[in-house]
Amino acid sequence: MRNYSFLAKMTLFGCLLCTLPVLFVGFFSYWQSSQVIQKQASRSQSQMLAQMNANVEQILLAIYHSLNQLSDSTVVQKMMSEPFDPSDYKLYNDLRKEISNTESSYTKVEDVVLIDFQHNWMVKNSGIYTFDRYLHYRQISNLIMLPNTFNWVLNPSIWFYSEETANSVPCAYTISLVKKLPAQSPDKNGLAFANIPTCSLTEMVKYSPGESESIMIIDDLNRILYHSNPSMIGKYASDSGFVTNPLDLKEPTGQYRMELKDETYTVTYRRSSFNNWLYVSAISIDSLTKEAKQIERFTIVISLAIVVVFALIARFGSRRMYSPIRNLVMQIGGIVPRQREGKGNEFDLISDKLQELFRSKSQLEKEAYTHIQQALTLFIMKMFQGSLRRKDLEEKLELFGFGDKVAGWKQMTVITLQIDTLDNTRYSKEDLELLQFAVNNIAEELIPADVRFPSLTIDQTTVVLIGSSDTEQQEFNAYVAAIAESIQRTVEQLLKLKLSIGISLPFSDPKNASVAYREGLEALRHRFHLGEGVIIPYAHLNEGKHRKQFSYPGLTETELLDAIVLTDEDKARGLLKFFMQQVLKEDLTPQEYQIPMFRLLNSLLVFVQQSGVTMGQLGAREGSFYEELNKLSFAAEIEEWFWAKLIRPLIGIFQDRNNSQYQNISEKMIEMISKHYDTDLTIEQCAAKLHYNANYLSGVFRKETGMTFSEYLSNYRLNMAKKWLAETDMTVKEIAERLQYMNSQNFIRSFRKQEGITPGQYRTNHQKIAT
Structure with a gap:
């Protein structure tokens, strides 16, 4: 069977689409006009018959009254009651006068005939006759048998003409109004005729x-x-x-x-x-329908003309509409059906290609889901370990779709779950990993997804963050305790294992999740004297206060290193002073104060080494920086030592470098963003390609552009999203995936945060402006 291209099918469909309605309308118009003409003609015929009936009956009624008047006259009654002598001319003349009054040009009565069977006479226009000697007296006599007194009868005209004039009768038939006489007597022995030639009806009809x-x-x-x-x-x-x-x-x-x-x-x-x-x-x-025939011919001509015009329009319009399909087929590496063998049209080819894409997409989605889960697990682990800066923490929460959830929680807590022991159970140490996986699943099944983060295992401990929008702390504590008991009971029923659970103090800032995690672990350490299968709230320990720990100002240290790279002396001096204040506000022993000081020194020396700065450039000759720092006793002199020995010299070195390198480095990073914005690009990747330290590049980029690397990348992606929304038909989901968002909701939320409207509204507004 021959395979037609979609263009041919679309053209044929377009022709049929315009031809069938035109033919239907043409046929319906002709049929309707024919019906109207027939109805009008039929109505006209009915009116004509009514007029004809009125015209004829008007004359017949006049004849009826005239004949009735004649039959009731004294002359006729006298002649019918007594023998009539033909010699009685006076009576005959009187009768002839009465008969002449009956005949007129209006009534078309040509002859009035009177017959008396009893006295055997007949009077008509041609004279007086002895009736039984009249040629047609038998036929006429039979009319006495008519059923009514008055009867309209069609008779041969020859009955009423004498033999001499019989051959000159103008009409073969005569319409006779026959009345039986005498009118007042039950015994009828006579007849009266008013004869109208049938030829006269033509004038009466008047049609x-x-x-x-x-x-x-x-x-x-x-x-x-x-x-x-x-x-x-x-x-x-x-x-x-x-x-x-x-x-x-x-x-x-x-x-x-x-x-x-x-x-x-x-x-x-x-x-x-x-x-x-x-x-x-x-x-x-x-x-x-003769007039309708003209309408039919006119309708056929017009319909054919319309069909031809629309067929041409369908042809050219189909080609125009087919152009995108052809381009799409060519772009996916296919050829149109008339150029390739086998069955199927362009859409079959496109469908095959799309199925391949969907299979690839499904595979990619599976891989992406695996990577996302791994990234999510890594993020939550870093959050519990406290290795995320606040800004990074907030960005990751939005990225993984937890931003709104955390914003709605008024208080949170962390629970830590550990299997007490596998001794005297049916399990071995090789089953521990599988059992921890089972405990994770049980916890996620029993805790509603909208009040928790995904659970994960850290060092054989299952950790879950639980949140609530309730501000009542007692109710929240009771809720968490109920969940812990439910998990513990379910594990014991299903796995036949003892499970201990540590519960941290409530907190409201997700940055404190690391403190809560350590509180949960510390609570579990009390199993040593409490035994197995216990639930230990940290509120029962440490006098119900949060775990005391020294929080090293790592973010301040990072900002200080950035200020050194950016050669911002004022900011660097202020950050150093703030760093010292944060350390000194902690209640530590003199020995403990040395730890953050040496930690800062160590970070600076590592930074020096990564930046390619030699110790000679810093003025170090003999001795060690650690030994010099150890000899200092006062906070003021320690602060001044850091500034004079390390920070200020480094700023000078970087100022010399910046004059020649900053602009070149920033341009290279911007170029990398423009080429790889649709990948999972990070500043660490840029640092690896440019062979610089990531912190150093971050400071250089922020100084040159006025924004961080992540802010610039986010803005660039936003501009690309706006361009695609305005100039392409890409869906919001496709744009979100291409710009490395975890899901379309995160993209919509970020877009609305920066533009004030959703991507769909932006596209609609741009289309309105364009039109």
């Missing part, structure tokens, strides 16, 4: 039938009195083909269709209430 139209008047005996074809007069209604049995037409008016000689006719009829005559009009449907 000229059109082409393919037949007009008929049918009496109550189913005889045709009038027909647009005169040869049909006198025949029965069934002979016309339009009326099979007039008695079936019981309604006063009506209309029906019928087939005659392979042609369809509309037959309209109207029955007279005066004499029960039937007025019929039959007209061909084709003649009615």
Whole structure:
């Protein structure tokens, strides 16, 4: 089977889409116009028959009254009551006057005939006759058998003409109004006729039938009195083909269709209430729709023109709409179906490629999820170990989606869980790692995810941070204790092991998680005298106060090293002074004070070595910096020694370097950001490539650009996100993934924080401006 391209299918569909409605509308218009014309014509025929009926009945009614007046006249009554002598000319003349009053051009009455069977005479226009000697007296005599006193009867005209004029009769039939005489007597022995030639009905009807139209008047005996074809007069209604049995037409008016000689006719009829005559009009449907034929031809021409125009539009429009599909197929390395073998159109090819991408994406997502979990575990471990600066801690919380959760917690605590012993159990030391994994899962199952951080194991200890939005400390402590008991009980039921749990004091600052972790560990050390399977709150130890520990001002040390790199003397001097104040505010012994001093010295010397500075550049000749520091006794002289011996000389060295190197280093770092912004780029990677210390590069970059490396990278990614939102159709999720966000929600939150609106709103606003 031949395989068509999507372009051909789209073009064909477009042609059908425009052709079918046009053809439907054209056909419907023609059909509707034909129906309207037929209805109007039928309505016109009904009105015409009503007018025809009124015209004819008006004359027939005049004839009826005239004949009735004649039959009731004294002359007629006298002639019917006494033998009539033809020699009585006076009576005959009086009768002729009465008869002449009945005949008129208006009523079309040509002859009035009086017959007396009892006295055997007949009077008509041509004279007085002995009735039984009249040629057609038998046929006429039979009319006395008519059922009613007055009867409208179709008779051959020859009955009422003498033999001399019989061949000159203008109409073959005569319509006779027959009245039985005498009117007032039950014994009828005479007849009165008012004869109208059927030819006169044409003037009464006052209508000229059109082409393919037949007009008929049918009496109550189913005889045709009038027909647009005169040869049909006198025949029965069934002979016309339009009326099979007039008695079936019981309604006063009506209309029906019928087939005659392979042609369809509309037959309209109207029955007279005066004499029960039937007025019929039959007209061909084709003649009615003759005007509609012109509409049909015009509709066909217009429809074909519209079809051609829309077919061309569909062709060119389909090609334009197909262009992106073709480009997409070419970009994914495919060829259009007419250029390649096998089944399937462009979308099949695209679908195959997308399935490959989805498979690759699924694999990448699995790998990324593994890396994310590893990164998350490392972050939480560093948080508990206290090796994160506050800013890094806040950034990581946002990065891993814990920012809003922690912001909503009013107090937190850390619980530490340890398996007491495997002695006298069914487990061996090789099972310890698996058992710790089981304890982790149990803890995460029993503690709702919205009130905890992911649990992890540090040195055979399961550690979990729990938070709450409740400000009541007693209720929070009770809640944590209940969780600890539930975990301990579940482990004992499922694993048949004793589990001890240490609970830290509550805290509100996530930076204090490391202190809480150590409190939990310290609480567990009291198992030595409390025994196995215990829950030990740190609140019961150390008088309920937080664990006392010396907090080395590491952040201040880092900022001091940055100030040295940036050659900022004022800031470096102030940080050194602040460092000394932080150390001195601790309640330590003289020996303990030496530890932070020597730690600072050690950090400075390591920094010197990493920066490529020699001891000779610092003025060191004989002796050791450690020995010099050890000889000093007062805080003021120690501070001055650090400034004069190390910090100020280093600032001078870096000032000399900066004049030639800073700008070049910053430009290289900016170039690396522009090339690798969509990777997991860090300042440590830049330092490794540029062969500099990371802290040194951080200080140089901040001095040259006015912002930290992470701030600059974040701003650069934000600008790229704005560009992609405005110029591409990339989804928010795709942009977030490309810019190394853990999930789209983190990206949306960061974007809104800096721009004040969401990425979707930014794209919508830009599209409105563009249009």
